[in-house]
Amino acid sequence: MKQPNSTYSPLAALNTPAGRALIALAIVIVFGVLxxxxxxxxxxxxxxxxxxxxxxxxxxxxxxTLVIITAGIDLAVGSVLALSAVCCAKMAIHWQWSPWLxxxxxxxxxxxxxxVSGGVTARLGxxxxxxxxxxxxxxxxxxxxxxxxxxxxxxxxxxxxxYEYVDVPDLFRMIDTRxxxxxxxxxxxxFLGCVAVAYVMLAYHRWGRELYAIGGNEEAxxxxxxxxxxxxxxxxxxxxxxxxIAGICQAxxxxxxxxxxxxxxxxxxxxxxxxxxxxxxxxxxxxxLTLLGxxxxxxxxxxxxxxxxxxxxxxxLTGVIIIAAVLTQRRGRT
Numbered sequence: 001m002k003q004p005n006s007t008y009s010p011l012a013a014l015n016t017p018a019g020r021a022l023i024a025l026a027i028v029i030v031f032g033v034l035x036x037x038x039x040x041x042x043x044x045x046x047x048x049x050x051x052x053x054x055x056x057x058x059x060x061x062x063x064x065t066l067v068i069i070t071a072g073i074d075l076a077v078g079s080v081l082a083l084s085a086v087c088c089a090k091m092a093i094h095w096q097w098s099p100w101l102x103x104x105x106x107x108x109x110x111x112x113x114x115x116v117s118g119g120v121t122a123r124l125g126x127x128x129x130x131x132x133x134x135x136x137x138x139x140x141x142x143x144x145x146x147x148x149x150x151x152x153x154x155x156x157x158x159x160x161x162x163y164e165y166v167d168v169p170d171l172f173r174m175i176d177t178r179x180x181x182x183x184x185x186x187x188x189x190x191f192l193g194c195v196a197v198a199y200v201m202l203a204y205h206r207w208g209r210e211l212y213a214i215g216g217n218e219e220a221x222x223x224x225x226x227x228x229x230x231x232x233x234x235x236x237x238x239x240x241x242x243x244x245i246a247g248i249c250q251a252x253x254x255x256x257x258x259x260x261x262x263x264x265x266x267x268x269x270x271x272x273x274x275x276x277x278x279x280x281x282x283x284x285x286x287x288x289l290t291l292l293g294x295x296x297x298x299x300x301x302x303x304x305x306x307x308x309x310x311x312x313x314x315x316x317l318t319g320v321i322i323i324a325a326v327l328t329q330r331r332g333r334t
Contacts, residue, residue: 017277017284021292024275024325028299037306046302048183054298055191056081056253058291059246060269062191062198063114063239065290068273069202070235071215071282072121072128076135077243077269078262080113083143084247089152089257092169099171107244113139114240118233132236136266143259152257168255175252187249191294194242199287201238211235215282264315271318272297275325297321 032041040046060077067074088106091097097105113135120131155163175186202208210231213221222228246265251257276293278285297318304314 017279017289018292021275021277021289021296025292025296025299028296028303032299032303035303035307040306041303044183046306048178048185048188050298050302051188051191052185053301054294055185055187056246056249057265057268057272057297058191058294059194059242059249060265061272061290061294062194062287063242064266064269064273065276065278065285065287066198066202066211066235067128067239068270068278068280069211069215069282069285070232071218071280072232072235073132073270073280074114074117074236074239075129075132075266076113076117076139077239077246078265079136079139079143080110080240080243081247081250081262081265082259083113083139083146084110084244085251085254085261086143086147086152086257086259088248088251090146092171092251093152093154093166093256094156096169099169099174102169102171103248106248107241110244110247111237111241114236114238114243115233117240118236121236122229122232140259147257147259149259151259154255171248172252172255175249176255187253190245190249194245195287195291198238198242202287207231207234212283215279215284217283268297268318271322271325274322 036042060081063077064074084106087109088102091102091105092099117128117132117135120126120134121128124131154166154168156166157163175190178185179189202211210221210226213224213226214228214231218228247262250261254261272293273285273290274280274293275296276285276289276291278289278293300317300321301314304317
């Protein structure tokens with residue numbers, strides 16, 4: 001007769017990364033119920049908008065998860081988003097390229113930026129913090145250079161110096177719309193698609209297992225035959241590609257390419273990944289955890305917004321939450 005597992009305990013389950021992430025999300029939801037801004041929290045539109053506003057950050061968090069699992073970090077995603085948004089707007093609005101060509105070219109811009117960061121980190125041995133910090137500055141400068149320091153909008157400058165307004169591209173209209181009776185934003189579906197792709201790669205592909213091995217012990221992974229340099233570089237390429245997708249969504253929602261877009265987005269993406277439970281030391285984590293982190297930060301931002309909490313207070317609270325999440329991870333390892 002099979003004996004029941006006497007070591008199982010609900011409290012032990014709550015002390016896992018997933019359990020702690022669920023507790024954090026539950027606490028935020030309770031705050032929303034208590035501070036509901038005269039019932040605004042209970043309206044379906046509030047939840048729809050919370051997911052829509054968190055989606056661009058969440059797409060960045062998908063790539064950030066892959067990098068952090070290798071014990072790395074990517075500080076450039078916000079700037080790469082801006083560069084991608086500027087390129088996307090240039091191609092879609094000014095040059096009027098076809099939507100698929102715009103999408104492919106923009107994702108390649110992001111992936112190329114990630115390839116440079118990953119190559120400097122994995123091939124040249126530069127610390128990820130330094131390599132991606134350099135790319136953060138470089139990509140921001142490149143975005144300003146391509147845009148002439150101005151927003152790339154539907155006001156197109158003519159050879160005689162005058163401006164002529166053109167229509168918003170169909171690609172932008174399609175992304176910045178709602179489906180299923182207006183209850184779900186297309187950008188949210190794009191985010192969920194990114195989560196699904198990253199989940200499959202981590203859970204079922206050999207490359208995903210290699211990333212976990214590198215984050216757990218890079219030298220042991222190398223001795224076991226893992227192509228460490230290639231796998232790490234591909235993690236940054238994927239992060240850059242996700243930043244390119246986020247740039248397309250950002251440009252579509254704003255109907256312009258802003259070289260100043262994405263400032264500070266990398267910090268929010270990191271917060272989402274860490275609050276979800278992915279370990280900053282590498283080797284542990286996953287997309288399911290990141291999804292919980294995205295929901296937690298997304299709902300927290302929305303609850304603070306509907307209660308008219310100033311942006312300065314939101315930023316300070318995000319910093320406190322990151323520290324709390326890291327300390328919780330340390331306690332969970334002891």
